[in-house]
Amino acid sequence: MVFRSLMMMMLLLLISSPYESSAQFWKRISARKENNNESKTQEYNSNRIAKKQKPIDYPTSRVKFRYRIDVLIPLYLDELVEEGQPVFEHLPDKAIAGYQFYEGILLAKDSLNKLGYNFDIYIHDITQDGEGIERLILTKTLVGSDLIIGFLASNQLGKIAAFSQKYKINFVSALSPSVTDVQDNPFFTIIQPTLHRHCIRLRNKAMEMFPEKKVLLITNLENETDSIALNYCSGTKQKKWPRINWVSLEDSSELLPFLDTSINPVLLPIVDPLLADSIIQQIVEWFPQNRFHFFGMPSWKGASFLKEKKVNYIVTITAAFNFDNSITMPQVLVRNYKKTTDARPTELVYRGYETVYWYAYLLQKYGTIFNYHLNDLAGAAFTQFDIQTQWTRDNDFLYLENEHVFYLNYKNGLISVE
Numbered sequence: 001m002v003f004r005s006l007m008m009m010m011l012l013l014l015i016s017s018p019y020e021s022s023a024q025f026w027k028r029i030s031a032r033k034e035n036n037n038e039s040k041t042q043e044y045n046s047n048r049i050a051k052k053q054k055p056i057d058y059p060t061s062r063v064k065f066r067y068r069i070d071v072l073i074p075l076y077l078d079e080l081v082e083e084g085q086p087v088f089e090h091l092p093d094k095a096i097a098g099y100q101f102y103e104g105i106l107l108a109k110d111s112l113n114k115l116g117y118n119f120d121i122y123i124h125d126i127t128q129d130g131e132g133i134e135r136l137i138l139t140k141t142l143v144g145s146d147l148i149i150g151f152l153a154s155n156q157l158g159k160i161a162a163f164s165q166k167y168k169i170n171f172v173s174a175l176s177p178s179v180t181d182v183q184d185n186p187f188f189t190i191i192q193p194t195l196h197r198h199c200i201r202l203r204n205k206a207m208e209m210f211p212e213k214k215v216l217l218i219t220n221l222e223n224e225t226d227s228i229a230l231n232y233c234s235g236t237k238q239k240k241w242p243r244i245n246w247v248s249l250e251d252s253s254e255l256l257p258f259l260d261t262s263i264n265p266v267l268l269p270i271v272d273p274l275l276a277d278s279i280i281q282q283i284v285e286w287f288p289q290n291r292f293h294f295f296g297m298p299s300w301k302g303a304s305f306l307k308e309k310k311v312n313y314i315v316t317i318t319a320a321f322n323f324d325n326s327i328t329m330p331q332v333l334v335r336n337y338k339k340t341t342d343a344r345p346t347e348l349v350y351r352g353y354e355t356v357y358w359y360a361y362l363l364q365k366y367g368t369i370f371n372y373h374l375n376d377l378a379g380a381a382f383t384q385f386d387i388q389t390q391w392t393r394d395n396d397f398l399y400l401e402n403e404h405v406f407y408l409n410y411k412n413g414l415i416s417v418e
Contacts, residue, residue: 053395056186059168061369062146066118069360070142071105072133072160073151074098075125097348101151101174104345104352107336111357117364121356126156137163145169146368147359151352154178161188170371174355177320182399186371189387189400191320191355195225198318199232199269201405202295205316209293210265216258217243218268218279229269229297241267246279252286259290267295273303280305284313301408309413322406322417323350323382333381354381374400 076095080088091099102123109121122145124131133156136142142163148171150160157173158181164171165185173190177198182188206215219230234241242258249255258264266283270276276296283292292313300306300317333353337345345353361379362370374387386404391397407418 051395053391054397056371056389056397058186058369058371061367063367064146066120067146067360067363067368068120068122068144069147069149069356069363070122070124070145071102071149071151071356072124072126072136073102074127075102075123076127077125078128097175098151100346100348101352103337103341104349104354105356107333107349108353108356108360110336111353112360117360119360119363126152133159136160142169143167146363147172149174149355149359151175154180157182161185164188170359170368172355172359174351179399179401183392184397185399186389186397189374189402191385191387191402193320193402193405195229196232197401197403198298198320198405199229201318201407202267202269202297202316203233205318205407206265206267206295210263213265214258215241215265215267215295216255217241218246218266218270219243220247220270220272220275221245222247223271226270226272229271233267233269246270246275255283255286259287261290263291263293265293265295269297271297271299273297273300273305276300277303277305280313280315284310288312298405306410306415307413311412315410317408317410318405319408320402320405321347321351321383322408323347324417350382354383357381358385371400 074095075098076092080086080092080095105121105123109119112119124136124141126132126136129135133152137159142148146169148160148164148169150157150171151174152160154176157176157178161171161173161182162185163169164187168187170187170189173188173192175192177190177192177194179190179194203215217230217233220226221230230243234243244254268276268279270279280292280294290312294313294315296315296317298318298320300315301319306315306317333350334344337343337349358377358379358381359370362373362376365376365379366373374385377384384404385402387400388403389397390399390401409416409418
């Protein structure tokens with residue numbers, strides 16, 4: 001089935017490529033730039049007088065009979081296919097994420113065709129020599145696009161974002177939570193909420209659930225990204241929350257002053273789920289009679305320790321996406337997916353489907369500049385996106401970001417979603 005799906009992918013590439021010849025969640029973040037850029041959106045002293053936010057001046061939307069969507073995605077076809085035949089037994093790990101996202105695009109394309117939408121979807125395998133990011137920019141291949149969707153890592157976003165701004169083409173970042181090197185760009189949208197956004201939501205949730213308590217912050221200051229996350233989770237009102245650097249903790253006695261007989265809230269701004277697991281298991285081993293509510297990062301989603309049946313603690317994490325298979329749309333997608341793969345769709349299949357489907361809906365209804373209508377979620381199959389403009393502390397425009405996150409609560413092996 002993998003071979004069959006890959007051949008379908010190659011066919012679409014050959015048909016859709018504008019040439020005559022034919023990502024990674026919470027991995028390394030450019031910490032210095034990320035910290036500098038995202039921190040601009042944090043709260044500032046209310047006594048400071050800031051300039052007014054300028055309205056965004058978009059060009060007139062163009063309503064067309066047929067629209068073009070360009071998708072930039074790593075597929076590694078040069079390495080995986082020779083003379084039209086696959087040269088691998090199993091799809092390599094580095095290609096899996098992009099391939100699954102691509103499968104979702106195929107399903108969305110089929111749905112759009114059935115609705116009578118007029119679209120050309122061009123797939124660019126950015127790992128190929130002729131379709132790398134710099135080559136696409138140099139040849140101006142994307143100039144005729146009505147929408148660019150990038151399944152790109154953080155270090156690949158800046159040049160495409162600048163290109164989209166220059167040519168006034170909306171560019172949607174569908175994978176990375178990074179906004180490195182992006183500012184003053186009303187054509188750039190990030191639908192994977194930033195690390196900063198997740199941390200804001202976590203600390204607000206902890207404050208909401210435990211308004212009379214000081215939440216214990218446990219982190220790993222030897223990790224640069226975790227240090228940034230700690231600052232985001234601390235905010236301004238939480239400066240008095242106690243902090244523990246786990247790597248320098250000598251024994252359990254250092255935690256005793258922060259615990260009591262009621263439920264103890266603990267926030268762990270730690271990206272690595274394996275480290276988070278070891279910390280949680282150690283704490284509950286040290287204090288089996290105490291109860292805990294741990295708050296953690298979206299990178300923990302899918303970790304096996306969240307499904308363990310433990311009665312003395314609850315874990316709450318944030319998640320950008322959550323797909324409910326009990327509603328009609330996912331059931332239809334599952335059936336269609338099984339027809340070609342004999343498997344269930346992964347989260348990235350859902351995300352590829354929803355991203356293309358929703359933005360195609362916006363294009364079809366509002367034309368090329370749909371930015372004033374991002375609250376129209378009729379075409380968003382699964383996620384209640386909340387696309388909001390982001391500003392610096394001085395009210396300079398930054399970019400558009402999806403601020404919507406889910407809360408996933410794990411208790412005694414069961415999960416509930418908010």
